[in-house]
Amino acid sequence: MTLEILTAxxxxxxxxxxxxxxxxxxxxxxxxxxxxFGSSDQREAVATNRTRVAEAMQIDPDMLVTLHQVHSPDVVTVTAPLTKQHKADAMVSATPGIALGVLSADCQPVLFADAKAGVIGAAHAGWSGAMAGVLEETIDAMIALGAARDRITAVIGPAISQRAYEIGPEYFDRFMDEDPDNTRFFANGTGDKMQFDLPGYGIHRLRNAGVNAEWIRHCTYSDPDRFFSYRRSVHEKEADYGRLISTIRL
Known part of the structure; x- marks a missing residue:
């Protein structure tokens, strides 16, 4: 089957x-x-899948760089293929031929670019990473490589949508403690639960940081034929779940 690749x-x-x-x-x-590779899938199958992604990006497989993602605000500046997997959730690069890749299964995969400066970035941003500042840290790291804030474009890929993302009141309280205006990203759910707009929150933080931002408007939870979803796997009592990949290169 042919790969399906969404672009912006x-x-x-x-x-x-x-x-x-x-x-x-x-x-x-x-x-x-x-x-x-963090899933319980056969390692050979995952390696084959990554090779197919690398081929689609027109690079050798060892030039596809990913991280050990831990829901942090930490950013790695990549100048060559990594010799070990760093614990971080975002990368930036100004090196042609390297593809930055982030994995997701409901959290936001965010790709960044200042094409004129030749600087790119990629971030994995769940609610905790976004609240901790991973998006802003990625932008700052790109600027350190020569990007201009007003030229940076950030695109949020497939992520869980508000109608599918129900959270408890303790999470709502944390967002209110951060900024009372965050109430705009919540709607009433069942009982005391709330529906959280993760992509809306991501766009808000990106635009507040001074960059152009958009979401491609695909919900991971609601389209099982096209996307993996951690939350859907929990609801369906599956033993594990796959990870999507989003990549960008110079």
């Missing part, structure tokens, strides 16, 4: 892609393009 005009002409689960070698609950 605003990131052109840089080669990039928000890959769906279609076209991979994995089977079972991981059926399709599972790119997460």
């Amino acid at each position: 005009d605003s990131l052109s002409p840089l080669r990039h892609g928000f890959f769906t689960r279609k076209g991979g070698a994995s089977s079972g609950v991981f059926k399709g393009l599972n790119c997460g």
